[in-house]
Amino acid sequence: MKIRQLLLPTGLGVALVLSLVLSGMMWTNPAHSNGNSGTKVTKTSDNTSNATFQDIYLPSYIISTSKTGKQQTLTNNRINIVSQLRDKMSRFKSTGTTSISQGSSSKYLKQLHRKNSLLLNYETSMTVNFFRKVFQNQLKIPNMRFNRVQLLLNDSKHLYLLNDKNYHIERVTLKGNNSSKLKKVLADQMVKHEVDIKLLNGKPLVYYPKAVKLKNYSFQLTQQTETYYANRIMTSNNSNSVQVKRRKNKTEYNDRGFRQMTVDKSSDTVTFTNYNSKSGSGSFLSTMNHAYQQMVMVGIPMDSIRLFYYDSGNDTTIFRTYVGGVPVFDQSGFGAVRFSTLDQTSYRMYFSLDSLQVPIPPERSTTTLISMKTLLTELKNAGIKQSKITNIKLGYEWSRATDMKRAVNLSPTWYVLINHQWETYTDAINGD
Amino acid sequence: MNFKRILGIFLIIFIAIDVFLFVVYNRSSVTNSDTSSSSNILEEMRKDQISFSKPANDTHEGFYFSADNSSTLRQQATGLQQQSYRFDGTELVSEFKRSITVPTGKTKKTLDKVVNNPVLVAFGDSYSYSKKLSTKTEIVYVQRVASGPVYSKYGQIRFTLNSERRVVGYSQNYLSNVKLLKEKTKTISEKKALTWLYQYNELSNGAKIDWDNLAYTRLLTARGQYVFIPTWVFAVRMSGSSTTILKRVNAYTGEIIKTGSSNQSSNSNSEIFTIN
16 A cells, blocks of 8 residues: 555656656757757758858958058959958957947047058947857957957057947957968959048948949859758658648748748748747857858858848848859848848748859949949939938849840949838939 | 645656657657768768779869850961861861870870970960870870869860870860959868769769869850869779769769750750760
């Protein structure tokens, strides 16, 4: 009788301990920590794309300021300068930081014009931890936000971290920097465009005082099939019960659990929602890492995509295709990939079936764009108030080639950001 | 509700949790074990009796470039001496007035002198001897573009060797108008390329890989220009066969470049050639 009375509590105890052990095993074993997606990542690391985390999160453009204060953007047709610079910057170590100024736009603009310097620029603000991972350096300093890194060519002991948002200038004392190596990278033949950083509505703007001549590009349009993605992301472990619904222009895949994919045939875009993917601590670095890993898992070609925009408010990251250091617009409504974290365990990703992988000879070799001075006058004449313009950028406009099938022409033009919307300056002037 | 019943309910719940956790744990270990890495694939290949030398794991760099066989060679050829030449399309076919003896073991030395002499061969300095592509009856010089060899008939010089080891003439194609289409890009490693070749079933049991090399291959023609990409080229000898087939793997994407009729439209690639 006594044994019977003990049976229930002992059984419960055993079951409780067993559940603790099992969940402990799942947590401690790294292979299982991410559930399904973790194993998928290792599987696909062997796959098509060579782009690494370090590649897609490189700074998007470089501006050099000469000894006389002349500013130029630098690109190179043969090599990727930013990745070359990154290799040289990986030896950086920090010994301390000093806050130089904050809140003063005039001091900030002066710093941006510092003679004999090099600016590495991001489109969006990032953190020290992120920078450390992308450049694989040893900067152990407080995790502040910034969007520009300024290297001094005549002072290898310091670099500056600059934040456009609050005009913060932070000076970092460095070890392991060799400015002659940096200069060696810059000594290579470059494509240079004269610029001048100015403030537009209080925000730094890369101003092109003269007409700009840029290369045209053409690419063969590589279109990934719907089945490729369906096989990769919808047939996860043991779930052979994927529900497929075909509508007029859309196909919906649902694994009746965690994953859902919709392919829109009219725009060749895919919306993928994953309800079973831990996003990490929520820091900028972990968000970017999560986005990268999920793009690898999905199998998106990442050879030429770069971080373009990040909004912490709605936790949305936008990646664009970059060609010759210039972003491509109009690939789809959202860039190359749009990644939104929904909550701690789920995200939604929008991407295009189209990608640009194989370059082909362009129809015309170059296009000359009007100077920004002319551009601002034309916008003004069209009745667009300067206060409404948030940003202006060089961009490539994506259009289908007419002389051959399955080819895309990329022609350079000015893109204007008005009301959170990027549009070509001609569209802005015509009021489309 | 008494205490016993509560214990009973809890016991059932925990047993259910245990079963669930066990199933989940087991399932993820199963998928994990079939995750195959490159080295496992190489082992599998050995089991299939495919012979190859240990592939390197380093990545390299290469370019996309466009070029054509335009009239540049035709213009340059007017300065050629001691030979009579004609053009077969864009290809220069020439016959030496006095044939050249090529002693065994001195092929490169003898022909380098010929190729580097601008009155004997036009643009000769942009070609280099390729031991790998040369055979007993044909000596191949490949054009070097964008710091790599071109393994394509569009950028080669071929000397025909007769039975007395004498070179009577040559044929030449020259890639001009070279334009880099994109900045330097990293390629996949030799090891990865080899595993892709195997995974795409391009290597049957008992096949032997004689050599492999990173070289440019024509991918397509667009707007009158050939577009070249870096490829891993593998010289494969199938078991029981004496012919060597060149198999090409796109060194950026790992795709196998299909040759001949299996590729559709005007962009079909006729680059396949065999070495006897």
